[in-house]
Amino acid sequence: MIEDKPLTSRMRSDGRAVSLQEYVAAGGYQGLRAALQLSRHQVIEQVAHSNLKGRGGAGFPTAKKWGLIPTDLARQPRYFVVNADEMEPGTMKDRLLMEGDPHQLIEGMIIGSYAVYASVAYLFIRGEYRQSNEVMKQAIAEAYQAGYLGQKILGSDFGLDLHVHTSAGRYMCGEETATLNALEGKRAIPRFKPPHPPVVGVWGKPTAFNNVETICCVPHILREGAHYFRSLSRTEDGGTKIYGASGRVKTPGLWELPMGTSAREIIFEHAGGVPDGCRFRGCLPGGASTAFLLEDHLDAPMDFMSLQAHGSRLGTGTLVVLDDTVCPVGMMLSLEIFFARESCGWCTPCREGLPWIAAMLEALEKGQGRQEDLHILQEHCDLLLLGRTFCALAPGAVDPLRSALKYFHDDFRRHVINRRCPWS
Amino acid sequence: MLTIYIHNEPYRVKAGINLLEACLSLGFNVPYFCWHPAIKSVGACRQCAVKVFKGPEDTRGTLLMSCVVPVADGMRISIDDPEAVHFRARVIEWLMLNHPHDCPVCDEGGECHLQDMTVMTGHVQRRTRFPKRTHVNQDLGPFVAHEMNRCIQCYRCQRFYCDYAGGRDFGVFGWHDGVYFGRAQSGTLQSEFAGNLVEVCPTGVFTDKSLAQHYTRKWDLTTGPSICVHCGLGCNTIPGARYGQLRRVYSRFNSQVNGYFLCDRGRYGYEFVNSDRRILQPRLRQEDGSLAPVAKAQALAFVGQALQRGKAIGIGSPRASLETNFALRKLVGAEHYFQGESAQKSAISEAILDCLQRGPTPTVSLHEVETCDAVLLLGEDVLNTAPMLGLAIRQASRNQPLEEVARLNVPFWLDLVARLITQDQIGPIFIAATGATRLDGLARQIYRAAPDDLARIGLAIAHLVDPTAPEVSRLPDDAFSFAHPVAEVLKAAKRPLIVSGPSLGSVELIHAAANAAWALTRAGKDARLCYAAESCNSLGAAMLGGGDLTAALELLRSGQADTVLIVENDLRRHMPENDFEELLSLARCVIAVDHLEQATTQRAHCVLPAATFAEAEGTLINNEGRAQRFYKVLPPPAAVQESWRWMGELWVASGRGEASPWPNFDAIVAALASEFAIFKDVPALAPPASFRQVGQKIGRQPHRYSGRTAETADQTVFEPPPPEDADSALAFSMEGTPLEPPSALIPRYWAPGWNSLAALNKFQIEVGGPLHDGDPGQRLIAPKPYPQSPYFKDFVSPFARRPQQFLVVPHHHIYGSEPLSAASAPVASLCPKPYIALNGADAAAAGIAGADQEVVLSLAGASLRLSVILDSTLAASLAAVPAGIAPFEGLDLPAWGTIAAAPAGGQRGGGGS
Amino acid sequence: MGVSPMSSTGVGPVAKKKKLPETRARRPCHEMGSIMLSDEVKKEIDAEARHYPQRRAVVAEALKAVQARRGWVDDESLRDVADYLGLSFDEVDSIATFYNLIFRQPVGRHVILICDSVSCYLTGYEKLLDHLKKKLGIALGQTTADGRFTLLPNACLGLCEQAPAMMIDNETYGHLTAARIDEILGKHE
Numbered sequence A: 001m002i003e004d005k006p007l008t009s010r011m012r013s014d015g016r017a018v019s020l021q022e023y024v025a026a027g028g029y030q031g032l033r034a035a036l037q038l039s040r041h042q043v044i045e046q047v048a049h050s051n052l053k054g055r056g057g058a059g060f061p062t063a064k065k066w067g068l069i070p071t072d073l074a075r076q077p078r079y080f081v082v083n084a085d086e087m088e089p090g091t092m093k094d095r096l097l098m099e100g101d102p103h104q105l106i107e108g109m110i111i112g113s114y115a116v117y118a119s120v121a122y123l124f125i126r127g128e129y130r131q132s133n134e135v136m137k138q139a140i141a142e143a144y145q146a147g148y149l150g151q152k153i154l155g156s157d158f159g160l161d162l163h164v165h166t167s168a169g170r171y172m173c174g175e176e177t178a179t180l181n182a183l184e185g186k187r188a189i190p191r192f193k194p195p196h197p198p199v200v201g202v203w204g205k206p207t208a209f210n211n212v213e214t215i216c217c218v219p220h221i222l223r224e225g226a227h228y229f230r231s232l233s234r235t236e237d238g239g240t241k242i243y244g245a246s247g248r249v250k251t252p253g254l255w256e257l258p259m260g261t262s263a264r265e266i267i268f269e270h271a272g273g274v275p276d277g278c279r280f281r282g283c284l285p286g287g288a289s290t291a292f293l294l295e296d297h298l299d300a301p302m303d304f305m306s307l308q309a310h311g312s313r314l315g316t317g318t319l320v321v322l323d324d325t326v327c328p329v330g331m332m333l334s335l336e337i338f339f340a341r342e343s344c345g346w347c348t349p350c351r352e353g354l355p356w357i358a359a360m361l362e363a364l365e366k367g368q369g370r371q372e373d374l375h376i377l378q379e380h381c382d383l384l385l386l387g388r389t390f391c392a393l394a395p396g397a398v399d400p401l402r403s404a405l406k407y408f409h410d411d412f413r414r415h416v417i418n419r420r421c422p423w424s
Numbered sequence B: 001m002l003t004i005y006i007h008n009e010p011y012r013v014k015a016g017i018n019l020l021e022a023c024l025s026l027g028f029n030v031p032y033f034c035w036h037p038a039i040k041s042v043g044a045c046r047q048c049a050v051k052v053f054k055g056p057e058d059t060r061g062t063l064l065m066s067c068v069v070p071v072a073d074g075m076r077i078s079i080d081d082p083e084a085v086h087f088r089a090r091v092i093e094w095l096m097l098n099h100p101h102d103c104p105v106c107d108e109g110g111e112c113h114l115q116d117m118t119v120m121t122g123h124v125q126r127r128t129r130f131p132k133r134t135h136v137n138q139d140l141g142p143f144v145a146h147e148m149n150r151c152i153q154c155y156r157c158q159r160f161y162c163d164y165a166g167g168r169d170f171g172v173f174g175w176h177d178g179v180y181f182g183r184a185q186s187g188t189l190q191s192e193f194a195g196n197l198v199e200v201c202p203t204g205v206f207t208d209k210s211l212a213q214h215y216t217r218k219w220d221l222t223t224g225p226s227i228c229v230h231c232g233l234g235c236n237t238i239p240g241a242r243y244g245q246l247r248r249v250y251s252r253f254n255s256q257v258n259g260y261f262l263c264d265r266g267r268y269g270y271e272f273v274n275s276d277r278r279i280l281q282p283r284l285r286q287e288d289g290s291l292a293p294v295a296k297a298q299a300l301a302f303v304g305q306a307l308q309r310g311k312a313i314g315i316g317s318p319r320a321s322l323e324t325n326f327a328l329r330k331l332v333g334a335e336h337y338f339q340g341e342s343a344q345k346s347a348i349s350e351a352i353l354d355c356l357q358r359g360p361t362p363t364v365s366l367h368e369v370e371t372c373d374a375v376l377l378l379g380e381d382v383l384n385t386a387p388m389l390g391l392a393i394r395q396a397s398r399n400q401p402l403e404e405v406a407r408l409n410v411p412f413w414l415d416l417v418a419r420l421i422t423q424d425q426i427g428p429i430f431i432a433a434t435g436a437t438r439l440d441g442l443a444r445q446i447y448r449a450a451p452d453d454l455a456r457i458g459l460a461i462a463h464l465v466d467p468t469a470p471e472v473s474r475l476p477d478d479a480f481s482f483a484h485p486v487a488e489v490l491k492a493a494k495r496p497l498i499v500s501g502p503s504l505g506s507v508e509l510i511h512a513a514a515n516a517a518w519a520l521t522r523a524g525k526d527a528r529l530c531y532a533a534e535s536c537n538s539l540g541a542a543m544l545g546g547g548d549l550t551a552a553l554e555l556l557r558s559g560q561a562d563t564v565l566i567v568e569n570d571l572r573r574h575m576p577e578n579d580f581e582e583l584l585s586l587a588r589c590v591i592a593v594d595h596l597e598q599a600t601t602q603r604a605h606c607v608l609p610a611a612t613f614a615e616a617e618g619t620l621i622n623n624e625g626r627a628q629r630f631y632k633v634l635p636p637p638a639a640v641q642e643s644w645r646w647m648g649e650l651w652v653a654s655g656r657g658e659a660s661p662w663p664n665f666d667a668i669v670a671a672l673a674s675e676f677a678i679f680k681d682v683p684a685l686a687p688p689a690s691f692r693q694v695g696q697k698i699g700r701q702p703h704r705y706s707g708r709t710a711e712t713a714d715q716t717v718f719e720p721p722p723p724e725d726a727d728s729a730l731a732f733s734m735e736g737t738p739l740e741p742p743s744a745l746i747p748r749y750w751a752p753g754w755n756s757l758a759a760l761n762k763f764q765i766e767v768g769g770p771l772h773d774g775d776p777g778q779r780l781i782a783p784k785p786y787p788q789s790p791y792f793k794d795f796v797s798p799f800a801r802r803p804q805q806f807l808v809v810p811h812h813h814i815y816g817s818e819p820l821s822a823a824s825a826p827v828a829s830l831c832p833k834p835y836i837a838l839n840g841a842d843a844a845a846a847g848i849a850g851a852d853q854e855v856v857l858s859l860a861g862a863s864l865r866l867s868v869i870l871d872s873t874l875a876a877s878l879a880a881v882p883a884g885i886a887p888f889e890g891l892d893l894p895a896w897g898t899i900a901a902a903p904a905g906g907q908r909g910g911g912g913s
Numbered sequence C: 001m002g003v004s005p006m007s008s009t010g011v012g013p014v015a016k017k018k019k020l021p022e023t024r025a026r027r028p029c030h031e032m033g034s035i036m037l038s039d040e041v042k043k044e045i046d047a048e049a050r051h052y053p054q055r056r057a058v059v060a061e062a063l064k065a066v067q068a069r070r071g072w073v074d075d076e077s078l079r080d081v082a083d084y085l086g087l088s089f090d091e092v093d094s095i096a097t098f099y100n101l102i103f104r105q106p107v108g109r110h111v112i113l114i115c116d117s118v119s120c121y122l123t124g125y126e127k128l129l130d131h132l133k134k135k136l137g138i139a140l141g142q143t144t145a146d147g148r149f150t151l152l153p154n155a156c157l158g159l160c161e162q163a164p165a166m167m168i169d170n171e172t173y174g175h176l177t178a179a180r181i182d183e184i185l186g187k188h189e
């Protein structure tokens, strides 16, 4: 059966997780069977043809990442790590995938591990996701029982152990190299790159690293073929996408839609638009670290390339919507408090710059802002760039701020001139 | 070599280094914090940003952190690029958001890397108005003060303390801009190298608690090049003084010896110089038996007569300079000169010297230790006897794991990545010892046994490496199963190192280590042999020769001697109490020349006040046979002078001549060199006193030295002329050459814009590399590959237990076992109380209930009441006692003793531990 | 605006006051065996440790196992965990103080994690926070006098479609209103 919502179509309406039986009945683990018939290289080729790009925020082609894992097998073991740390404010899609259909993720992880010669896989789940943790552990136990995990999977020579690692908190744990440090039982400080995890990953060994949603796509690519996967999309990037909307919308939620669906469709058709009597002002298209889109930009396809033309990114594809009832400066303050607090404390611009940003925004909101604060805020947006900071956290923190300063400049100025927040 | 372009000018730089190192080595000023030449790059602070251009056409360039970018041929960079300049100023601004403006009350002020970098980046205006974060400080023990609010979160402290030095009681706590550097809870830092935090921290978080007791700004310190006197490694130091008091000791860079660091014994041991036990006046025994201060002339006349009248012998010291020992030897005559050590210790020093010269295996500098890739420690607990050797071995333990880093084409200086790749892997380190050592955490395998069995292990390894080396009979299985893999691993290593030393009092151990090293050399390995030495001039004393204290006592007994001149030595520490008493009773006249009151000076008929290392110049030979020069840092107090100078005056006073044969330091060095072939290069260790740069001497005081005219204003309004120094090219003055001095005479590191220790990079050929005209010091001995010297064949028999007896072995303590540092108050506070350690099984068998029980140890005729420590790591039938700590000083250990439960209520010989 | 950016979840660098017994110079502290951890906790740690090539990987897990029973991680337990994993006290505390779900200070019987991130902000989290503070009589990071509740801010709970949201102990609650909060609190003794 060809399905246009491969990731979510099996999910039950009662909110219970799809069981192993239900999953298998719906064609589950066929992708794995198909993969095991192929060479590892062929699996990666399939994924390459599917044009699957990472759903964790950066949109890096998955096959390309896997291809960076050295093919000479001198350095063993290899690891496969899936990032379920989902802490980007406004983002709740991986929780849905784990709690709704855990075997889909497990199957993806097995196929991915096969492709990169990994013998151990870890699912790194944030600590607050109690239910995801339980559902996944239960499903993994089922998969072991049924012979999808362990030694000689489905009679092949391939074996895999899959473990859940429950995090103890911190947004930083989602940054790929910080995740690996957390996994090793260290402080979740990012690592220096290069070398990237495919070459020097967890415990110094080659490691594949992907987002939950990315890996959930993999079984379908192997089962139905790369062509099928690409055909799901409205643009170059393959597949469907779990889009979401929250904040100032009538019916917040998550929807699996063709990759490249416009923000307008998501906000106004699926999320019901902004509450009655309110005016749409802007949205963050993919979580807290993406730049604002305005009304004018809403028709752009929500894919990895198109939003760049408007100075933003797809990010996690879960929109956060702002209307005219909430102060954009207050919204920025909430965002920057988050980023300042979640900085790991390793590099100077992030550790010191973000709290300063937050302090200035707080002053603005309290009516104590100064004209020069706006200048210093802008300066930070120009300074906290990728490469100048140690990792992508701080650049992600100033992306929305930069766009806010541009699009809501008058609002910022009014805070200074009127010495109060116009919304307070 | 590669070519890189800086501001479009070509420069030749070494391949494989990073851009920051390249820029600093070329003399450019690039600010930085988290990078440190020894603890390398992590790219955390983002201070070292420069512009890198893709090619001549690229005009925009990319801002990169220079400390993490490897140099590449043809690379084009700009340091002055406006964007880079602006970014660097902003990094300082960020760091200043929370940094208190407390420079005037900060001990780091005036030599603060953060101050320097702030000035360098031109950040002058404070734009923030928000409150600063604050922290609670900790009490970190007697050495290091803590003021966390000044922290700029560069992570250097944690990286040095934990990653580099292996400390585990320190860390980073919390997150975001609240990260906290210190211990989980207040308490004394446990690392032997904690004091380096003071130098490693670029601002005033960690400061020197001993300096704070008598605080002086760096620019007010009189400083000079010196050598540490607290163990045999000869680490280079820069002590600083003001108002006649020694105020601190900092490390002096020597790329071959201690590099950037010091151990805490070396850093904090200096306070003995300021001790109230200092002898500052000649003293003469009076009719009433008291020892009273007298005029110098009176003392000289007394000693001169005694030497003339009596049959005098001279007893030198392994902690006195070559010059002092030599002068004494000349004064009393070679046949009446004694080394000042027990027969056991003398024999060991001689054996070490012999092994290093006779065999084919070269010895190592500390720096070379860091290049070895497999290490066998035979009986020496180096972190307690020669701490910096332990630090070097820790670095060596990374070499094999680092090979994987090279294979992955990751530069080894990319520390974050290198440690990631190597993880917790440790190269092969093997430890054979009597009990636990502080390096055990590094060991791949540990063998614990009595000293004789340790020697046998060494011999067995030698035989396993080279079958022509003598075989060891009756080797038990557990010994074989240690020795065999060790031999295999050493044979497979690129540069295996054998380490031993004198601390267990076993010549056989010294020989066994030599056999093992020689076997490796003969098997074609690039092996190395390293011995710790007990005192700062143990090897120098051995080179000078002279009998041991047993021989000296014999001479007194035989009546051929009746007058004893003892120089910088407390004989009580080198002979058991009975012998000491006998010596004193046999000698008609005892003359002691020393710095501190001690058992010998208290019993002497005449005491002459000797200058300490800080008030004298001299030459010391370290454990590898390296001769190094130290200079005065402060003029000796009025009646105090160098011991060699006393000898010159006694020469005259005893009627040997009209004038001292050594009117100045250069004269005695010349005499030494002409008399001993081995010392022929000693005069060339440093420029002579006549050396001048543009007609000037080298000032020991910085040009910003303040209050010179007021220093003695409370006594006289006339400014006294600065003390003359006829012995060196250094002056006690701020006047001096503006040029960089020769490396042996560098009194301090300072360069325009660089007030902190980081100014050192202006003195090096390349950062981390040797000083401009080479590191000072020279090794005087070399191995002899041909003809091949035969292996030692001392067949030690296996250790045999004796019923009801324990073999009492000395366990050395970094704080306490060395006498001079133990007289320094901060060090004294960490010295252990006397104890006797037994393993639980032995204790139980001896009917000892457990820890803290009082026992009586009968040893060498003495009965010592002690409290018991249980130490499960101690080999069977051994009892360990703290070396050099009363009541154990002067005992030649190991020795057999018996232990009995103490009768209740008796007088304690020593406290519990 | 109530929350200053630095208000933490109460587990940051804590005032470091209590003095620990010094470890003897010749005896590394990691050699001392653990005495306090219950067999049950040890079993849990061991089971988890089998999943990793290095034992230290389970340090956060081990702390959470302790916390699950005691509510927070006190110094003694932390030392036991350190000993059991062959780590030093400082090494473990360095990790414990990094992660926000490990509490190094006593907490109430129930820990309220109120989401303060953007979607909840946009849907009125501030008013609810004020309500909670008033109702409980405490500020963020504090515990009620009766030891019933501790109130902590938390990064996005991933309940954005149900914002505003919070979590108490292991349960999540969305679509919060002042009335619903009162009702939920009432269920926690």
Ligand SMILES: Cc1cc2nc3c(=O)[nH]c(=O)nc-3n(C[C@H](O)[C@H](O)[C@H](O)COP(=O)(O)O)c2cc1C
Residues within 6 Å of the ligand: A053, A054, A055, A056, A057, A058, A059, A060, A062, A083, A084, A085, A086, A087, A088, A171, A172, A173, A174, A175, A176, A177, A209, A210, A211, A212, A214, A215, A391, A392, A393, A396
């Ligand atoms: C501060 C920070 C936090 C991140 N958090 C997450 C996260 O929670 N989940 C996630 O999948 N990716 C997160 N990412 C992105 C990951 O680093 C990584 O790019 C992604 O997981 C890779 O998977 P993909 O290629 O499948 O997208 C984060 C990145 C940064 C810089």
Ligand code: SF4
Residues within 6 Å of the ligand: B150, B151, B152, B153, B154, B155, B156, B157, B158, B181, B200, B201, B202, B203, B205, B206
């Ligand atoms: S205490 Fe000093 S060395 Fe440590 S991080 Fe702070 S500034 Fe750096």
Ligand code: FES
Residues within 6 Å of the ligand: B020, B031, B032, B033, B034, B035, B042, B043, B044, B045, B046, B047, B048, B049, B065, B066, B067, B068
């Ligand atoms: S010195 Fe280069 S980033 Fe710190």
